Amino acid sequence: MTKNFTNWSGSITFKPSQWASPTSVREIFKLIKKARRHGQTVRPVGSGHSSTPIFSTEDTLLSLENLSGVVSSDPERGTARVLPGTGLRELGRQLADHSLAMENLGDVDYQAIAGAISTGTHGSGITLGNLSSTMIGGRLVNGLGEEVPFGTEAGENEDDDLLRAVQVSLGSLGILTSLTLRVEEAHQLHRQNWITHIDWVMENFRELIETNRSVDFYWYPRSDLAQVRMLNKPGDEPDLTPEGEPYSYLKKDLTGPNYEVIPNDRALHFEEMEYMLPLDTDLSAFREVRQRVRAEHRAEVGWRVLVRTIAPDSAMLSNAQDRSTMTIALLQNNTLPFKRYFDDVQPIFWDFGGRPHWGKKHTLKSGQLAELYPEWGTFQQTRRELDPDGVFMNDYLRELFGEES
Ligand SMILES: Cc1cc2nc3c(=O)[nH]c(=O)nc-3n(C[C@H](O)[C@H](O)[C@H](O)COP(=O)(O)OP(=O)(O)OC[C@H]3O[C@@H](n4cnc5c(N)ncnc54)[C@H](O)[C@@H]3O)c2cc1C
Numbered sequence: 001m002t003k004n005f006t007n008w009s010g011s012i013t014f015k016p017s018q019w020a021s022p023t024s025v026r027e028i029f030k031l032i033k034k035a036r037r038h039g040q041t042v043r044p045v046g047s048g049h050s051s052t053p054i055f056s057t058e059d060t061l062l063s064l065e066n067l068s069g070v071v072s073s074d075p076e077r078g079t080a081r082v083l084p085g086t087g088l089r090e091l092g093r094q095l096a097d098h099s100l101a102m103e104n105l106g107d108v109d110y111q112a113i114a115g116a117i118s119t120g121t122h123g124s125g126i127t128l129g130n131l132s133s134t135m136i137g138g139r140l141v142n143g144l145g146e147e148v149p150f151g152t153e154a155g156e157n158e159d160d161d162l163l164r165a166v167q168v169s170l171g172s173l174g175i176l177t178s179l180t181l182r183v184e185e186a187h188q189l190h191r192q193n194w195i196t197h198i199d200w201v202m203e204n205f206r207e208l209i210e211t212n213r214s215v216d217f218y219w220y221p222r223s224d225l226a227q228v229r230m231l232n233k234p235g236d237e238p239d240l241t242p243e244g245e246p247y248s249y250l251k252k253d254l255t256g257p258n259y260e261v262i263p264n265d266r267a268l269h270f271e272e273m274e275y276m277l278p279l280d281t282d283l284s285a286f287r288e289v290r291q292r293v294r295a296e297h298r299a300e301v302g303w304r305v306l307v308r309t310i311a312p313d314s315a316m317l318s319n320a321q322d323r324s325t326m327t328i329a330l331l332q333n334n335t336l337p338f339k340r341y342f343d344d345v346q347p348i349f350w351d352f353g354g355r356p357h358w359g360k361k362h363t364l365k366s367g368q369l370a371e372l373y374p375e376w377g378t379f380q381q382t383r384r385e386l387d388p389d390g391v392f393m394n395d396y397l398r399e400l401f402g403e404e405s
Pocket residue numbers: 008009043044045046047048049050051054055064084085105106107108110111112113114115116117118119120121122123169170171172174175176177266357358359360
């Protein structure tokens with residue numbers, strides 16, 4: 001009898017017939033070859049923080065938890081080679097031992113690096129790309145059970161088409177076994193969390209994103225207040241703060257290594273929908289979302305709406321591909337209904353050409369997605385070449401990619 005797998009938010013449960021936690025790449029070769037012979041599916045999983053069924057399988061669920069840690073670093077080139085199951089928190093600690101650090105991080109550090117990269121996990125900052133864009137090379141095991149190097153590990157540069165396909169690939173091209181990351185010198189960040197009225201944030205949004213290294217804000221629909229998080233290298237802080245504004249106060253003020261200062265602890269579990277929109281539409285989409293939430297959902301929305309920015313990149317399925325990006329996320333406590341709220345607000349994101357976060361709730365399928373991603377067809381072709389028998393496909397991915405079963 002095997003046990004059920006349930007994701008972090010609790011909305012996805014399935015029962016794999018086998019849980020595998022290989023301790024070597026050789027074991028992964030064997031596992032994939034065996035699955036292929038028997039016409040079975042293998043789905044890799046990180047820490048299970050996604051809330052779309054991208055990892056679901058009734059066959060083999062493959063955890064990389066035993067392949068973890070920083071293997072080597074090259075401080076002069078600003079790179080580090082890491083194993084796929086390394087948790088982001090542990091990665092921060094181990095990079096610090098090499099006097100190095102990730103360029104940026106998202107809201108939490110519970111994810112495994114390969115899981116975070118596979119869905120385009122991002123933090124905030126107009127000059128800071130998502131985590132996937134920092135992967136400049138690596139190795140994967142394809143659907144034939146063969147090792148395939150890409151990017152710098154294949155002697156290629158950052159324009160390598162295979163690298164650009166793998167950077168955001170939802171575990172559909174193969175099992176990542178080694179990742180070469182572009183990293184920065186270890187650095188301190190000064191974090192300030194201000195509470196203020198949303199009107200102040202909307203009036204100053206452009207200046208805030210242009211003068212802070214990283215800034216994001218939460219809007220609380222019931223109070224109409226906002227929490228603005230600003231992160232800067234000590235000494236680089238801009239003058240603009242809401243100090244003295246009505247309702248404003250400094251809620252958090254701390255300085256430390258980036259991997260300790262950026263992430264938050266999340267005790268409250270929630271469901272989330274997040275869309276990536278062109279930054280040049282400014283806060284137009286947010287204004288519509290705010291209006292819609294206040295008119296229709298204020299009573300049922302338990303939590304908040306998060307706005308962030310991302311620098312453009314070149315990954316084929318990156319939702320920040322080739323455009324400076326602004327993101328809007330709806331967060332709802334996982335004990336409260338989310339479907340009516342998310343379904344009602346989602347069309348606003350579509351009107352602005354929004355691309356969904358691959359690891360969060362959305363309802364788009366291949367037809368709509370193909371229009372949002374200029375290299376959709378190239379990605380699908382690469383996937384069929386690397387996994388001709390669909391070892392990495394599950395029902396959800398088949399529908400998402402428009403693949404016959
Ligand atoms: C509390 C919370 C906070 C979050 N904050 C942010 C945020 O700030 N920014 C953001 O962008 N997102 C955020 N997310 C979303 C989250 O970062 C993504 O869903 C991420 O992919 C989860 O990482 P994971 O390790 O749990 O991977 P999983 O959810 O387990 O898997 C994600 C994908 O990676 C694939 N995968 C895993 N390991 C491998 C491997 N070795 N080789 C190939 N494919 C693999 C899986 O098959 C799957 O397709 C948050 C989610 C939660 C629950």
